[in-house]
Amino acid sequence: MFQYTCLNPIANVGLDLLSDDYKKVEDLKDAQAVLVRSASMHDLDLPDSLEAVARAGAGVNNIPLDKCADKGIVVFNTPGANANGVKEMVLAGLLLASRDIVGGIEWIKESKDEADIAKLAEKQKKNYAGCEISGKKLGVIGLGAIGVLVANAATHLGMEVYGYDPYISVNAAWNLSRNVKHISNVEEIYKECDYITVHVPLLDSTKGMIDKNAIDMMKDGVVILNFARDLLVDEAAVVAALADKKVKRYVTDFPNPTTAGKEGVILTPHLGASTEESEDNCAMMAVREIRDYLENGNIVHSVNYPDCSMGGCDKAGRVAVLHKNSKGMIAQYTSVLGDADINIEDMMNKSKGDYAYTLLDVDTPVTKEVAAKLEAIEGVLKVRVVK
Numbered sequence: 001m002f003q004y005t006c007l008n009p010i011a012n013v014g015l016d017l018l019s020d021d022y023k024k025v026e027d028l029k030d031a032q033a034v035l036v037r038s039a040s041m042h043d044l045d046l047p048d049s050l051e052a053v054a055r056a057g058a059g060v061n062n063i064p065l066d067k068c069a070d071k072g073i074v075v076f077n078t079p080g081a082n083a084n085g086v087k088e089m090v091l092a093g094l095l096l097a098s099r100d101i102v103g104g105i106e107w108i109k110e111s112k113d114e115a116d117i118a119k120l121a122e123k124q125k126k127n128y129a130g131c132e133i134s135g136k137k138l139g140v141i142g143l144g145a146i147g148v149l150v151a152n153a154a155t156h157l158g159m160e161v162y163g164y165d166p167y168i169s170v171n172a173a174w175n176l177s178r179n180v181k182h183i184s185n186v187e188e189i190y191k192e193c194d195y196i197t198v199h200v201p202l203l204d205s206t207k208g209m210i211d212k213n214a215i216d217m218m219k220d221g222v223v224i225l226n227f228a229r230d231l232l233v234d235e236a237a238v239v240a241a242l243a244d245k246k247v248k249r250y251v252t253d254f255p256n257p258t259t260a261g262k263e264g265v266i267l268t269p270h271l272g273a274s275t276e277e278s279e280d281n282c283a284m285m286a287v288r289e290i291r292d293y294l295e296n297g298n299i300v301h302s303v304n305y306p307d308c309s310m311g312g313c314d315k316a317g318r319v320a321v322l323h324k325n326s327k328g329m330i331a332q333y334t335s336v337l338g339d340a341d342i343n344i345e346d347m348m349n350k351s352k353g354d355y356a357y358t359l360l361d362v363d364t365p366v367t368k369e370v371a372a373k374l375e376a377i378e379g380v381l382k383v384r385v386v387k
């Protein structure tokens with residue numbers, strides 16, 4: 001029996017994929033697995049029982065990744081599962097920023113009791129007029145799951161699209177339209193584009209990347225869209241640039257006191273992934289990842305451990321070792337297993353940064369005593385007897 005808890009509501013279509021071997025618990029301290037969306041886990045005490053965290057979504061800045069890795073807790077996310085939902089919000093953002101659609105709708109609400117509203121509207125409409133996006137230049141910073149979809153869709157809307165991502169994956173590059181201009185210096189996007197949209201993860205290296213210096217390089221009347229994370233942008237600098245009419249609109253999905261209610265800011269309440277389809281996709285992927293890890297020891301789509309998958313286990317036993325990425329670890333495992341007269345029939349070892357993962361299929365199930373010997377090796381963070 002595996003026990004799990006949900007720190008946010010998770011779509012039922014995902015939870016329904018859990019078998020009778022899974023029991024939901026309310027208290028984190030009783031859980032082996034956590035399903036979470038945006039709830040912050042930074043201040044939580046993580047129990048020793050916890051084996052895995054699955055973020056039903058993309059951004060993992062709400063999870064202490066290294067702290068989890070040090071405790072042998074594998075953190076997963078669901079790459080791409082909500083990308084279409086966000087793409088559609090970005091397209092809406094481009095249009096909302098181009099004509100004052102929101103202001104026009106508000107005016108209608110305020111004027112609803114005017115008998116000659118139709119005539120008044122014809123006079124008023126010039127106040128809400130704007131431009132078309134067709135023919136304008138869009139800069140997409142970050143060409144991952146979302147950025148690629150946004151870039152490709154914008155080409156179909158007649159935009160000239162510039163794309164920047166120095167770390168683009170092979171898969172994303174394959175999916176990117178050949179009509180997207182590849183930019184190798186982000187400053188070209190700042191200087192050339194009418195609309196700039198950011199789709200990078202929040203990391204130490206990306207925090208505040210759209211700062212005053214970047215804004216100063218931008219065209220007068222630029223529109224900045226941020227459906228990634230608020231801390232990527234120096235929003236105080238954006239609000240000042242809006243007041244100076246340097247920036248025409250700032251469209252963002254992350255309300256906070258700096259931007260809420262400010263002139264020129266179009267704010268949505270973190271709606272990017274809030275569609276039935278995205279919520280279902282994320283929940284299903286997250287649950288499948290958790291199940292494959294707890295039941296088979298396989299890691300797929302982890303953000304703090306390497307992916308490492310050997311499929312189902314058809315040998316007598318399987319043991320998983322979560323460890324530091326140090327020299328000489330495997331020799332020590334083979335020695336412990338050899339001393340216990342256990343033969344390794346298959347194995348896989350992968351590393352990611354400071355952490356590594358070794359899966360071993362063996363001809364005799366590993367006992368608690370042998371597992372304890374493996375766990376006592378310096379640099380080993382956790383040992384799981386999977387079968």
Ligand SMILES: NC(=O)c1ccc[n+]([C@@H]2O[C@H](COP(=O)([O-])OP(=O)(O)OC[C@H]3O[C@@H](n4cnc5c(N)ncnc54)[C@H](O)[C@@H]3O)[C@@H](O)[C@H]2O)c1
Pocket residue numbers: 057058059060079080082083086141142143144145146147164165166167168169172199200201202205206227228229253270271272273274
């Ligand atoms: N508003 C929402 O509801 C919502 C929904 C999903 C994701 N997001 C946010 O969007 C982010 C991106 O999501 P995704 O699914 O596209 O992730 P992803 O991992 O598929 O793509 C991120 C891309 O950013 C690139 N990148 C990293 N550093 C960069 C840099 N300095 N300059 C340019 N590119 C850089 C990476 O190479 C990668 O291709 C998430 O991390 C999350 O914060 C928000």
Ligand SMILES: O=C(O)[C@H](O)COP(=O)(O)O
Pocket residue numbers: 037038039056057058059060082270272273274
């Ligand atoms: O990073 C993400 O996936 C998004 O910000 C969505 O967050 P949510 O699952 O809390 O809507």
